[in-house]
Amino acid sequence: MSDERKFESFNREKLNKEEEIQGEAVEDRSGHKIDQADDNFLDMSQSEIKGKNQIEKKLLEKLDNLVQQGATLEKQEEVTDLHREWLTYSWPNYTEDRHLEIINMYEADKRYRDYFGEDRTQELILAVKHVLK
Template sequence: MTMQDSEKFEGLKRNLVEENERRYGAEARERCGAAAVDESTRKMLNMGEKDFAAWQELGAEIVSALEEAVRSGADPAGPEGARVCDLHRRWLGYTWPSNTAEAHRGLAEAYVADERFTAYYDGTVVGCAAWLRAAILAHAR
């Protein structure tokens, strides 16, 4: 990676962190505490290019799997739900300081309670946010 590429990559991560802070920062600090948010930011900013690419690919795989699961009528409590729950847990592990089952389930509740999350997951196929919530509640350990 050239210096210019490295600078672009670091800028991309900073932009993601700044956008996340602008949109969710105050709320996240209130719910999770400043230390947890700061640690998540640190993990993102320290992520290497290979891990960043894996994190993005995993995020895209989750959305694709959700859309297919909802379209096909898969049971979120079944094997596909377990697979998607595990993908999502792994995805969170890249940026979350404490990736517990309890925290995972709490986030799952936010996916249907907070219209911003619902709009993201239901952007192409309506029902993905609720399906993901059900899968996480059934399988988070």
């Protein structure tokens, strides 16, 4: 199997896992169709996925810092910006309203909180709401 084919297969497996976790909730609450996000994900190059993963790693580090050392406006702005950048890899049209909607989904649905972990997610919710509202 060629490297490109392996990469496509890996992307499909990851996408299937995300659909199991999020399913119709993404389609129903966030204002975009999951198929559209799927297409964006499957169209991502290896370097784009690497970029998204690097942003996610930074985001997790910043969230850990918030959990351990507390929040400042500057830290909350950094987290919000990283989360926005992370989301735009999958979302064709970012808006602050849609960002707040996904944050509300994190708050309402444990499956979303499980992705980042409970403490991190609580800090993310607080940060985004504070910065964007």
